[in-house]
Amino acid sequence: MTGKREQKKEQTRQAIVAAAVDLFSSKGYEKTSIEDLAKAAGIGKSTVYTYFKAKEEIFLAFFDEEFEYSFSALHEHVDPDAPLINQLHTLFMLQYEFVTKNREFGRILVRETLFPKSVTSLAKESNQRYLDALGEILNRAKERGEIRPEFDNFFLAAHFFMIYLGSLSGLYTGYITTTEEVEIGLMTLLNQALQGIAL
Amino acid sequence: MTGKREQKKEQTRQAIVAAAVDLFSSKGYEKTSIEDLAKAAGIGKSTVYTYFKAKEEIFLAFFDEEFEYSFSALHEHVDPDAPLINQLHTLFMLQYEFVTKNREFGRILVRETLFPKSVTSLAKESNQRYLDALGEILNRAKERGEIRPEFDNFFLAAHFFMIYLGSLSGLYTGYITTTEEVEIGLMTLLNQALQGIAL
DNA sequence: CGCTAAAGTCGAACCGGGTCGACTTTAGCG
DNA sequence: CGCTAAAGTCGACCCGGTTCGACTTTAGCG
Structure with missing residues (x-):
């Protein structure tokens, strides 16, 4: 298991969480949009939904x-x-x-x-x-x-x-x-x- | 006081609450949109916000x-x-x-x-x-x-x-x-x- | 190595809550 | 009664979360 694909997926997930830790802390939850998170994680807005349901x-x-x-x-x-x-x-x-x-x-x-x-x-x-x-x-x-x-x-x-x-x-x-x-x-x-x- | 205006205002307010009692009970809170309430109360969507802040x-x-x-x-x-x-x-x-x-x-x-x-x-x-x-x-x-x-x-x-x-x-x-x-x-x-x- | 089906990506659109500003009504004064 | 300023109304729009579907990548088989 843990092929290239899974690794990358885990990395992207981490990137989103890292962006969340950063942005939620500084701007707050409500004021941070999904788009903000996506940008910070270097992915598209809707890709976020591959990793999290909401x-x-x-x-x-x-x-x-x-x-x-x-x-x-x-x-x-x-x-x-x-x-x-x-x-x-x-x-x-x-x-x-x-x-x-x-x-x-x-x-x-x-x-x-x-x-x-x-x-x-x-x-x-x-x-x-x-x-x-x-x-x-x-x-x-x-x-x-x-x-x-x-x-x-x-x-x-x-x-x-x-x-x-x-x-x-x-x-x-x-x-x-x-x-x-x-x-x-x-x-x-x-x-x-x-x-x-x-x- | 209680001029025509206040009376009507109270009536409209009641109509919204009545619509809410009806629709929240049957469809649930999340599935009832402000527009639904407005329609049921016979007013425009944004008028709802004259009566309630949110x-x-x-x-x-x-x-x-x-x-x-x-x-x-x-x-x-x-x-x-x-x-x-x-x-x-x-x-x-x-x-x-x-x-x-x-x-x-x-x-x-x-x-x-x-x-x-x-x-x-x-x-x-x-x-x-x-x-x-x-x-x-x-x-x-x-x-x-x-x-x-x-x-x-x-x-x-x-x-x-x-x-x-x-x-x-x-x-x-x-x-x-x-x-x-x-x-x-x-x-x-x-x-x-x-x-x-x-x- | 080429092919294909599955996995991953994302732009565009949807949906619903909330705001804005132009229009309409009306209280109440002269 | 006529006028005006305040109150009330609402269509058009914004914004952000979520979904859809077409496109791209890639694992893994022959």
Whole structure:
């Protein structure tokens, strides 16, 4: 396999993603047209559609690259044996900063990964990776005896993920506006989840 | 005030919303073009933009009509003095059914209200109404001594809302596929929230 | 090496959301 | 009632994502 043809195809794909990383970062998603990407990649506009079914798919590929970078930064900041709430706090605030470096970017990201038009493996993969990272943190917390062992890891991870997600939504709907408010909201909700709401 | 002009304007507005209720329901949001709406309302395409700034705004107006209907049905199903978890369960499952009557509809709804392009009062209003309805349920639960009184009502409502939101996302990303699974997921998460995750 | 069918490419066109600016209606004043 | 400025209307157009179909390249067989 991997004949000349496949190699070239892979190269072109890379070129499109590289153009996306470049242009989405500098001009933003909406303001970058498919034609811009095509020109930057040195191909024709409609050729882009040989490699990606839609603009959103290019976005997801672009996100993959960025995600890698962001998650490697995470491990430098979080002590794997710190109390759970500290770890979650750090993780979410890092993620939050990353997402709001470009407000537009974060919005599209959430929309496309969490409420995608069709069930593509791409979107699910992104979520899974996030959930896995959360799962590891939770596992360690369970081993330390910090949290109830009878709850399922998947639903625990999902629970925390939702809290993060909701805080983001608060940002986009205008309920909260500053980083401090995000921080307060996040901590309040994490506390509720950990302590329990019922008397 | 309310001269002939304002009356007619209101009429035209209504005609557009009526066309939206009709066409969005039958053909779906994406497949209904502005021109379709204009034709159905008996006006020109660009006149639509005198009444609404964007297609999304028409969607929100359409949703307003549907929302009213759905929430009135709610009060017939939920006993205001039933245990909190039962009330939440009923509320969310009703809401869920409503939203998935048309899958497309639910997706756009979440996207536009929770992650809107710009902070419009419209989207915030929709959320606020939902949060208010939740707040009432929580108030009664507090009065019955079911939940911790020291937590802020807003954040409690937000917490439950997020759980619902996350379950929906699970549906759209393909983590869950059937109504039963939604129900199980919902109950699991509500339990976690009420009991508390920490040991 | 020549041929062919499949794969890859891209210009042209489609489609639908949104804008512009010229035209039409009408409120409300004298 | 007549006039005018403001409000309302809409045809023509722009723009960008996506599709179509004709053209070009190339793998791989004889």
